Structure formats: structure tokens, C-alpha cells
Amino acid sequence: MSAPCRRNTSRLIALLSGSLRPAAAERLRGHLERCPGCALAFERMQKTAALCRSIGGEPAPALSWRQIEAQVNWRLLREEEAAGAAGRGLGWRPLVAGLAAALVVGGILGLLVGRRTAPSPAPAQHPSPGRSAPRPTPGRGAGGRGDPRPGRVNVVSSKGQAQPLMFARPLLQGERVLTSAGRVALQWEDGTGVLLGQQSEAELHRLRVLDQEINLWRGRVTAAVSHRRQGQRFSIVADRVRVQVMGTFFAVELDEKHVAIQVLEGKVLVESLDARFPPLEVPSGMAVQVPDEGRTGGRRWPAPRDEPTPRCSTCWLGRASSE
């Protein structure tokens, strides 16, 4: 390309933006007819300007609006809590918080089962959480009770207020979900699903983009975890044992004597938060049992393949409700 005349670069820009006086513009146009360098430069400038305008006309790419909203809520809520702001209401934030707006998509059907049986469980007796955070306590909110009513799934806020869990209610970090005779499925926007078994209690300990952790206080959870991005973690902690996802589908069960982990697909890393045993990778098709006072990771044995597939939430929930 032959270069434009040096003195004309600014004038060409002025001509392009229409800020050149008419007489000067006319002279410059005459020059463009005689000077290929300036003409080519001006043509490219015009195309570049047109390109800029076309960029401006494009719509923004589609985004995960709900996830962004949930993140905004969560950050504001955290800031508010950190600042100890008590005067102002939480506004819209509790409605759509949590990392990916963990949505309750099932479990209500399980209530029907619960209505037939009606044992009202005692308030949860938690194992030592192995961390400095306060232990979950039974609810004390207005009209709320910490222990779920027969067949009901309750959610207890981080402040101890209990209320029945509603279908499709978004969950917040720090909330505990308690089941009695029913079961409940929690669904994340990224496709991850967690099934909380009967007579179980789990706390959504962390719901962040890169770190999601559930504390199982009693009972059983089964998790079908969608593909994790690099650096993203999903884990379940039960009695100081952390089960960290390296695969996709696993179950953790906590009773008075042990923590049992079944891996149905992929693999998980089992580690002791109090260094009772070295980290242990449990591959697909294997199970591991960690005794309450054990100094080892326990024994491994083939896991029974009796869990419904998590690939289809309809099947999954169907199975849950039919039991």
C-alpha cells in the first residue's frame, strides 16, 4: 500500500467525522482523486468506521442471567452481613441467592410418603463439625420449629429460622435442609443434582462459583455432579471426612458408627479433615467406609449398583417418590 501523505492523516479523519469545513473538504476530495495513497487510506478509514458502527449494532451474547442475578445477590448479602447492616431489609437477595441458584426441583412428592408414616424425628444431634463455625441448631423463628413435621422437608436459615421447603425455592448459602420421611432433590443450574435421603440433614456450607460444599449432618446424600471447570470444586463433608468430586456420581452416608461413600461413576477423593488417614481416591464401582474412630480410610469394596441414574431427573424423582 502506498502511504497517505503525512500532512493529510488528520484531515482525512476530520473528513471522515464530518468536521472539516466545506471548502477544505472539497479540496481534500480533489486531492483524493489524484493521490492513491490517501484514497486507499480514506477508504480503509471508512470501512473501519463502518465496522465500528456494525459492532455497535450487534446484540450482546446470551448470558446466564439467573446465575448472574444469584451471584449479585450473594455478594450483596455477604457485604451486608459483613457490614452488620441491620436496618435495611435484605430486599430481593434472599429470593435468588446461592451460587447457581440451587433450585429445589423435587422431594415434594416424597411428602406424600411421609404423610403415611409419621415419625417426628428429634432435633438433629450433630456430630462434631470439625470446624470453628457454630453447629446448626434447631430453628427458633416465628412459628418455625427446627425439627421437620411428619413428612415435611424443612429449610433452616443460617439464623435458625425454620420453614417448610417450597417447590423451586432457591436456596442460600448457610441454609440447612432437613428431611423426615420424605426425600428432596436439589438441582443446580449447571445440572448438578443432590438427593437428600430420608431422615437426613445437610447444610449448604459453601455455594460459590469455584467452591461448593455440603455438610452432611446426618442421613444420606447422593450427588450427580455435572462437569467441573478447572479449579472448580464440589465436595461433601461428613463427620470430618471430605469427599471431593473428581467424577460425577456418588453417595455419602453418615450414621453413628461410620461414614460410607459409594462411587457409582467417575471417582472421588476422600480426605480426613483431622488427618486421621491419608487422602484416598475411590474409583467408580467402589465404596469406602470410614469408621467413626478409625485411623485409616477404612476398607474398600465393590459398590452396589442400586442407585437410579441421575442422568434423567424425571426417573430420579420418580424413583424417589415411589419409595
Next chain:
Amino acid sequence: LAERVPGATGELVVLCQQGEQSAQSDFYRKYRSEVARTVHKVLGPDADLEDVVQDVFVEVFRSIDKFKGEAKITTWLYRVCVNVALQRVRRQQRRPEGHAVPEDDLPHHETPLREMERKESARIVYAILDTLPPKKRTVFILHEILGFDAKEIGKIVGANVLTVRTRLHYARKDFYAAALRTNLFAAEAKA
């Protein structure tokens, strides 16, 4: 405020300022696309758009109390978008990777697909914009890409019209000089 910003928008803003939960959710739904579009244009195709949109709305709800209705709510919103985006640009420019655009070293893929070429050209435009100082870059994008006039830009960036025009003049000069040095449209010209 309700007097200065009449109608439904004014009511919505007032309710947001009062911390009304549904109003804040409505506000988000009403303006999220425009915020995303603005941020996308200011930062370019490679930006982590979701993160920045998130930052914008966090900032919006942190500071909506300060909105007194002197400007249109959209102007105020553009200002927040631009400020958040500028912070991001400054952070990126401080990083060691640098944003120099060596002559003829910009991505250039000849492809029969016009769409691909256009996207590639847009990428080059933003690579050139990355070489401009943040303030010049901002006025250039607001004017040349988003189509705001100098008066509106003045309100958005908090500068007088004369300052905006001066910045725009130098931004254009730098931008088009860099554009001519790159191979933007060079293949077309040869053809």
C-alpha cells in the same frame, strides 16, 4: 426523585432505593440486556462478560441511593458500566502480558465465511483499542461504536463537552493511525 423521574421508571428506582425486593429484581430484568450490551462493546469480545455484568449490578445496587434524578437513569447506568469497565481495562493494562499491537502481527485468518472475517476484524478493532489510554478508548467506543454524541458522552464520563471532543479527536487520530498500520481490510484492498 419521583418528580424528577416521572412514570414507572421513577417509581421503580424509588422502590429499589427503599430495598423493595421485587423492584430490584424488576430493575435487573429491565436493564440487564442494555448493561450487557454496553459492557460488551466497551470491553470487546474477549472480556469475561458475565463477571463484569455482575460487578456492574453489584455497584448499581450499592449506589442506587446516590441517584438523585439529575440525569436519566440510563445515563447513570451507562456511567456505572463505563466506570466498572474502565477499572477492568486499567487492571488488564497493568498486567505484564501487554497489549501492544505489532504491525502485521494481529490475528488474520482468510476464510470464505464472511461472518468469521467480520468477527476477526472486530477482534482487531479491539486489539487496537487496547493500545489506547482508557479515557480515549472510552470516548471513542461511546461515540464510534455505541453512537452517543459528545453531550451524552460528557454526562456519562462526567466531563464537559469540550474535553470530550478533544479526547475524541486524539482517540480517532491514534485509532485510525493504528488501523492503517495493521492489516485490517488489507486483504480486501488487495483483492
